[in-house]
Amino acid sequence: MSDARSVKSSNSGFRSLKDKLRSTFGRRSVDETNSPRRKSSTGENVPPGRRSLQRSSLDSRQGPNQNPAFKTQAERIKEARETGPKIDKQTGELRDDTLILHSLAHDSFDTVTEILNKYELDPNRKPGEPQIASLSPQLWIRITEHLGLVDRACLSIASKTLLDRVGSSYLNTLSHPENKEYRLSFLHRVEDQLPNHLFCFVCNKYHLRTIKGQEKLKPASVLNPLFNCPNATNNLMPQPRLRIATGRTLPFNFVQLALKGKKYGPGYGLDATTMTRLWREQDEPRWIHSSRYFVFKGHLLMRVQSTCYTKGGLTPAAERMLLYSREDYQPYFSVCAHWRDGLLMNICKCALTHLPVPPEKSLHEGLAKVAGRRVSQGAIITLCSNCRPMRRCPACPTEYLVEVKLAEDRSEKDPMKLFKHAIVVTRWSDLGDGSSPNSPEWAAVTGAIDNYDSISTIGTRAVSGTFESQTADTGPGQRILNLNPKDEHKGEEGHDWY
Ligand SMILES: [Zn+2]
Ligand SMILES: [Zn+2]
Numbered sequence: 001m002s003d004a005r006s007v008k009s010s011n012s013g014f015r016s017l018k019d020k021l022r023s024t025f026g027r028r029s030v031d032e033t034n035s036p037r038r039k040s041s042t043g044e045n046v047p048p049g050r051r052s053l054q055r056s057s058l059d060s061r062q063g064p065n066q067n068p069a070f071k072t073q074a075e076r077i078k079e080a081r082e083t084g085p086k087i088d089k090q091t092g093e094l095r096d097d098t099l100i101l102h103s104l105a106h107d108s109f110d111t112v113t114e115i116l117n118k119y120e121l122d123p124n125r126k127p128g129e130p131q132i133a134s135l136s137p138q139l140w141i142r143i144t145e146h147l148g149l150v151d152r153a154c155l156s157i158a159s160k161t162l163l164d165r166v167g168s169s170y171l172n173t174l175s176h177p178e179n180k181e182y183r184l185s186f187l188h189r190v191e192d193q194l195p196n197h198l199f200c201f202v203c204n205k206y207h208l209r210t211i212k213g214q215e216k217l218k219p220a221s222v223l224n225p226l227f228n229c230p231n232a233t234n235n236l237m238p239q240p241r242l243r244i245a246t247g248r249t250l251p252f253n254f255v256q257l258a259l260k261g262k263k264y265g266p267g268y269g270l271d272a273t274t275m276t277r278l279w280r281e282q283d284e285p286r287w288i289h290s291s292r293y294f295v296f297k298g299h300l301l302m303r304v305q306s307t308c309y310t311k312g313g314l315t316p317a318a319e320r321m322l323l324y325s326r327e328d329y330q331p332y333f334s335v336c337a338h339w340r341d342g343l344l345m346n347i348c349k350c351a352l353t354h355l356p357v358p359p360e361k362s363l364h365e366g367l368a369k370v371a372g373r374r375v376s377q378g379a380i381i382t383l384c385s386n387c388r389p390m391r392r393c394p395a396c397p398t399e400y401l402v403e404v405k406l407a408e409d410r411s412e413k414d415p416m417k418l419f420k421h422a423i424v425v426t427r428w429s430d431l432g433d434g435s436s437p438n439s440p441e442w443a444a445v446t447g448a449i450d451n452y453d454s455i456s457t458i459g460t461r462a463v464s465g466t467f468e469s470q471t472a473d474t475g476p477g478q479r480i481l482n483l484n485p486k487d488e489h490k491g492e493e494g495h496d497w498y
């Protein structure tokens with residue numbers, strides 16, 4: 001006992017106890033006293049005031065597998081919170097680095113989650129209407145003076161008490177025709193409460209979705225109304241839409257549906273992957289198109305890949321017949337509004353020149369026929385530094401890649417001609433956040449605005465790279481150059497595009 005008394009003078013209860021036990025039981029740790037074999041000895045040796053240790057030995061009886069020497073982080077934090085910072089029995093130091101940092105920084109042992117929980121809204125909390133009503137209308141008017149028109153209108157419809165205090169004058173102001181933009185912004189904010197409605201940008205109001213959940217992207221020639229709009233037949237006020245290819249468009253309503261579906265759930269719109277389409281054109285040269293959509297960080301991204309089987313050695317007229325639709329005088333493949341400016345059509349024509357010339361047109365036609373052998377089809381075609389890189393339109397978030405490769409034509413009956421050379425033009429576009437046709441990306445892609453600088457806005461993370469990284473496909477792995485390096489905007493006046 002004289003040993004024990006001398007240790008007690010070190011002002012550490014646990015330390016004295018531990019040393020006492022160690023002197024009694026050799027080098028075993030204090031925690032081992034929890035083993036059933038040691039209970040009687042602890043019961044004898046521990047003074048009546050050492051309740052904590054007695055309790056822990058009682059706890060150990062409940063679960064034989066519990067070993068207090070190995071505590072989880074949660075248990076240590078819990079223990080630290082109950083008893084304050086503890087000194088390590090062995091070293092005399094604070095036990096936990098996290099606890100040390102927290103105690104230095106916050107002077108408390110509350111974790112961030114605990115602090116947040118303190119301020120979490122109590123579901124049983126009484127309504128705050130009396131507190132809102134306790135402030136005078138004059139004071140509320142003063143508060144709203146610091147808000148914008150849309151925020152004022154939102155505040156006034158937040159509750160009946162607020163409407164009484166703030167008044168409905170802001171809602172009336174919003175309905176003025178000159179406040180169209182503010183009204184749009186206000187209505188956009190309440191879209192999470194309107195799963196059955198879709199905003200009509202022609203009427204500037206919400207319409208009820210008449211075929212909710214059954215909306216399908218259809219060719220432009222098929223009537224496909226999603227709601228009953230009084231301006232549906234008004235040719236002067238068409239619904240905003242984007243040309244994808246000949247006879248195919250993407251109405252802006254589908255951009256809304258895809259983004260609302262992703263943001264609020266399937267009841268609000270569509271899954272963007274259900275808008276994937278694959279079609280082959282009816283007229284020669286029968287281009288094949290495949291379109292895919294994908295929502296990334298609240299923006300709808302689109303990829304349209306257009307393929308056409310072709311041969312080398314085309315004349316300039318044949319190249320035009322291959323590339324341009326006679327229906328709408330635009331390329332067969334999908335393009336942004338700026339396709340005439342820049343190098344896009346030249347790149348396509350350059351890529352076509354790299355195709356191997358068919359044997360009947362080559363200089364060795366006769367020789368090949370006499371020898372009775374097939375002339376090499378040129379399975380691997382190398383493009384030049386002009387047509388190989390990807391190109392980004394500087395005026396909108398659109399990127400292009402032109403490839404010429406061997407592709408399988410499944411409609412071909414002759415097995416000897418199954419693989420053919422094809423030109424493949426892939427276009428990636430960011431179609432914006434669906435808030436309005438005036439959103440920068442949609443407006444730039446459709447050519448409504450001319451102040452969009454895609455080179456600085458998109459930066460190094462390409463639309464194509466973002467799109468391909470989300471699907472299982474591998475990226476094209478080409479560097480990206482400016483589609484319009486000379487920054488010429490001649491449109492139809494230029495001569496290079498045709
Ligand atoms: Zn309408
Ligand atoms: Zn080339």
Ligand SMILES: [Zn+2]
Nearest residue numbers: 336338393396
């Ligand atoms: Zn463009």
